[in-house]
Amino acid sequence: MILEYIHSDASREIIDLQTQTQVQNDWEYIQTSSKLEFIKLFIPKFLSGQKIVLFDPNHKQLLDFYNENDINYFANIQSANEKSKLLFFTSGSSGFPVGAFKSRDNLLLEVQSQQEVLKQRAIQRVVVTVPFVHIYGILAGLLLPMELGDVQLIVKEDFLPYELLEEALHENTLVITTPVFIKALAKLPSEASLSSTLFISSTAPLSLDDVAEFEDKYSSEVMQLFGSTETGGIAYKIGRGVKWTPLHGAKIALQDDKLSVTSPFISDYILKESIEKLAQPYVTEDIIEVDNDTFTLIGRSNKLIKIAGKRISATQIENILEQIPEVNKAIVELVYKKELLRSEQILITLEAKNKLNKQVIKEKIAQFYGIITIPFNLKYVDKIDYSSVGKKVIFK
Amino acid sequence: MIKIDEVKSKIIEGLNLEDISLEELEDDMALFGDEGLGLDSVDAIELTLILEKYFGVKITNMAEAENIFSSSASLTQYINDEKNK
Numbered sequence: 001m002i003l004e005y006i007h008s009d010a011s012r013e014i015i016d017l018q019t020q021t022q023v024q025n026d027w028e029y030i031q032t033s034s035k036l037e038f039i040k041l042f043i044p045k046f047l048s049g050q051k052i053v054l055f056d057p058n059h060k061q062l063l064d065f066y067n068e069n070d071i072n073y074f075a076n077i078q079s080a081n082e083k084s085k086l087l088f089f090t091s092g093s094s095g096f097p098v099g100a101f102k103s104r105d106n107l108l109l110e111v112q113s114q115q116e117v118l119k120q121r122a123i124q125r126v127v128v129t130v131p132f133v134h135i136y137g138i139l140a141g142l143l144l145p146m147e148l149g150d151v152q153l154i155v156k157e158d159f160l161p162y163e164l165l166e167e168a169l170h171e172n173t174l175v176i177t178t179p180v181f182i183k184a185l186a187k188l189p190s191e192a193s194l195s196s197t198l199f200i201s202s203t204a205p206l207s208l209d210d211v212a213e214f215e216d217k218y219s220s221e222v223m224q225l226f227g228s229t230e231t232g233g234i235a236y237k238i239g240r241g242v243k244w245t246p247l248h249g250a251k252i253a254l255q256d257d258k259l260s261v262t263s264p265f266i267s268d269y270i271l272k273e274s275i276e277k278l279a280q281p282y283v284t285e286d287i288i289e290v291d292n293d294t295f296t297l298i299g300r301s302n303k304l305i306k307i308a309g310k311r312i313s314a315t316q317i318e319n320i321l322e323q324i325p326e327v328n329k330a331i332v333e334l335v336y337k338k339e340l341l342r343s344e345q346i347l348i349t350l351e352a353k354n355k356l357n358k359q360v361i362k363e364k365i366a367q368f369y370g371i372i373t374i375p376f377n378l379k380y381v382d383k384i385d386y387s388s389v390g391k392k393v394i395f396k
Numbered sequence: 397m398i399k400i401d402e403v404k405s406k407i408i409e410g411l412n413l414e415d416i417s418l419e420e421l422e423d424d425m426a427l428f429g430d431e432g433l434g435l436d437s438v439d440a441i442e443l444t445l446i447l448e449k450y451f452g453v454k455i456t457n458m459a460e461a462e463n464i465f466s467s468s469a470s471l472t473q474y475i476n477d478e479k480n481k
Contacts, residue, residue: 158437158458162444163457189448375412377415
């Protein structure tokens, strides 16, 4: 496969990716923050059948966990080893890492399902703005272009909006991106038409207004993908509708108002404190309404919040903050700020002995969640106490 | 001529840094990285939009942005240089 890599000085390098390498029996972690380095290492390893571990090397908690626990000797690893080729790590809902094993079938069947949705389009170029350490980046950003065949893959470490617009102007381009860029491009004073370019967005849902603003401005289309690391892709929607259509192969149902999925993309095994077999159907925490073969997302059933696709436990962050000696009590809430590119933020309300430097809080959260960006604002109040039902409330 | 406090106000307002005051955001404080304000690549995107919207200054590539965004002072300098062209 041919990769066109854009360096930060805007110079371009064409790289013919090597496809074979020697395979080791053990799991191998690709530890790099560079997209270019990652692709050069990942493609030959994956194509040769190497078992690969993936997570953001800046995520200190995951790195510590990985360094302290040899995956190759985990109890029951033999079962997972039978088919698994990739192991994605994420922060679990409790803050403890969760690993999702993926077999080649999990990945390739999902990519074929994505390709099925795109089959009417003559895609010639794929521009990727997302990192590759997460499942969305691997599936849509690397394996999909490989499956599409004769396409040019264009990658840059970080794009600015005008740089991405320039790439998207080429005919028959597919852009693999996130809501941040859809919203940023919509704000540019540009009159360009991107009518032959399709944008795929994932990690967080876009509001209908944001999709409409973008599509009207550029005469282009946005396809959103919905899923998680454990489930893989579940559904997609194109344009400004509210209804999600399951990907070919994924079957959805309703269980106690929650989304239940049966699909060949779901991990057979996950790693929590031990390796567990994952049962199907898999019931997510998403509250949905089902309408024939489609569904509408209504909300989430617990105090887990999702920021840029990452599950964050508000209760856990409260507990983390309450470990800081100056903090008596903390309340963490999700706030939605539509005017910002990163619309999902958390508001931290503290009852504290004195005001803290924001960096202290950032570092404390980073010990548990890595340096993933959790945008937050701080508010101080005189008193936080418990209500009669045990819920924390602010006393003004 | 654009004053540095005007630029800082737009950074604070545009990036929703409500808990940071103008005084806390020192002129030479690094905007990105662990040592300074700790902004990241998404904030860089947001900053380019803020600059264009409020000061009519366009930044089209990341290499250029890395120098311009190093502090509030360098950002202000860039805006004024562009306006004087």
